Amino acid sequence: MATARAMPLIAGLxxxxxxxxxQLRGQGQSAGALFAGAKAVGKNRRVTVSxxxxxxxxxxxxxxxxxxxxxxxxxxxxxxxVKMEVxxxxxxxxxxxxxxxxxxxxxxxxxxxxxxxxxxVICKHLATLGGKFVVDxxxxxxxxxxxxxxxxxxxxxxxxxxQGESFGVPPIEEWKTAAAEVLxxxxxxxxxxxxxxxxxxxxxxxxxxxNLDNCFAIDKAGFTELVGAEGMAKLEAxxxxxxxxxxxxxYLAKRxxxxxxxxxxxxx
Ligand SMILES: N[C@@H](CCC(=O)N[C@@H](CS)C(=O)NCC(=O)O)C(=O)O
Numbered sequence: 679m680a681t682a683r684a685m686p687l688i689a690g691l692x693x694x695x696x697x698x699x700x701q702l703r704g705q706g707q708s709a710g711a712l713f714a715g716a717k718a719v720g721k722n723r724r725v726t727v728s729x730x731x732x733x734x735x736x737x738x739x740x741x742x743x744x745x746x747x748x749x750x751x752x753x754x755x756x757x758x759x760v761k762m763e764v765x766x767x768x769x770x771x772x773x774x775x776x777x778x779x780x781x782x783x784x785x786x787x788x789x790x791x792x793x794x795x796x797x798x799v800i801c802k803h804l805a806t807l808g809g810k811f812v813v814d815x816x817x818x819x820x821x822x823x824x825x826x827x828x829x830x831x832x833x834x835x836x837x838x839x840x841q842g843e844s845f846g847v848p849p850i851e852e853w854k855t856a857a858a859e860v861l862x863x864x865x866x867x868x869x870x871x872x873x874x875x876x877x878x879x880x881x882x883x884x885x886x887x888x889n890l891d892n893c894f895a896i897d898k899a900g901f902t903e904l905v906g907a908e909g910m911a912k913l914e915a916x917x918x919x920x921x922x923x924x925x926x927x928x929y930l931a932k933r934x935x936x937x938x939x940x941x942x943x944x945x946x
Contacts, residue, residue, distance in 0.1 A: 733807040735762040738800075740784040742766035745892060745937040745944065746833040747797045747825070748784050750885040754801055756929035757884070758808010797825050797885075805881030812880035820867070820874060824885035828856035832892035839941030857893060858904035864889075865909035872919045879920060887920045896943055 735755060740748030748766075755762040767775075772783065779785065779793060786794040786803070794800055798821045805811040824830065831853055834842030841850050848856070864874075864886060873879040874886065890913055893901050902910045921930055938944025 732759050732761040733809075734789050735760050735786060735804055735807055736789045737763040737765055737787045738784055739765045739767060739780075739787070741772065742768055743934070743937060743939075744833070744837045745888075745895075746837055747830075749888045749891070749933075750824070751784055751797065751800050751804060752933075753884040753887065753926055753929060754804040754808065754811065754881050756925040757879075757923050758805060758810045759925060760804055760808045762804070798822060801825075801881055801885065810878075811884075812875040812878055814875075814880065817875065817880035817882040819882075820880070821882035821885055823860065823863075824882055824889050828853060829860040829889045829893075832857060832889055832896060836892045836896055836944050837938040837942050839939055841943060854897065854900060854904065858901055860889075861893065861901060861905045861913060862909060865905065865912050868912055868916055871912065871916055873916065879923065883916075883920060884926075887917060890917045 738748070738751055738755070740746075740751075743766075748764075752762075752764060754760075776782070780795050782795065784795075784797060784800060786800055788794060794803065798818070801821055802813060802818065805813050805817075811817075828848075831842070831847050834845060834847050835850060835853060838845065838847075841847060841853075843849060847853060868874055874883050894917070905913070920926060936945075
């Protein structure tokens with residue numbers, strides 16, 4: 679239960695779209711940082727990879743209990759096999775850290791101690807470390823859409839009491855109509871799929887999956903009416919295919935099943 683002292687902190691929760699960009703951005707490590715020991719064997723000097731260590735992203739910090747921006751970041755790390763400690767904190771603890779360690783959550787404490795903020799920056803960084811997701815300009819654009827209003831507002835709509843309306847989120851029916859337009863655009867962008875990037879998924883698709891995850895939980899029938907059955911079937915096929923990816927499947931099986939604050943759709 680959020681305390682009265684914590685409520686002002688929740689006011690800004692999950693509704694920001696301001697970009698701080700590279701502020702406090704840490705030094706990225708590429709997938710090439712994987713350690714590979716090689717030795718030459720016989721006449722053909724065959725190279726044998728004898729040891730590979732997972733890339734280390736350090737520590738991700740996010741709010742406990744919210745199915746929000748912490749999700750795409752963890753999905754990306756899971757698919758890429760990136761080593762990442764996850765620290766989930768409550769509103770009181772965030773009150774002590776806000777403006778001291780970072781302006782908002784999530785943030786990453788890199789292995790060298792530097793702090794990285796901005797979910798889109800973190801997503802791309804984790805995908806680069808993992809080396810499995812497609813990382814390109816189209817995915818960057820898709821990630822900005824997925825992490826911006828109106829579709830990202832599915833997070834406060836799902837997790838917060840009164841669907842976040844008293845914190846500035848539009849009334850739910852108005853929001854749904856706007857969010858459905860983004861879902862229709864996703865159908866177009868997905869094309870023949872199975873992923874937005876083609877046969878292999880791109881990193882922003884973890885955020886699209888998260889958008890869908892919350893929209894389906896909020897009102898799947900309502901969104902199907904707004905988007906159309908055919909379009910929704912395509913989005914569902916993508917959602918299922920993404921959920922079955924290596925690492926993602928395990929992450930989803932292990933993540934919490936109770937989300938949100940009292941009075942939220944998540945807890946209804
Ligand atoms: N542009 C930032 C916005 C992050 C943001 O608004 N985070 C919310 C949680 S999802 C938060 O930290 N709210 C509490 C606060 O602003 O103090 C990003 O995309 O990472």
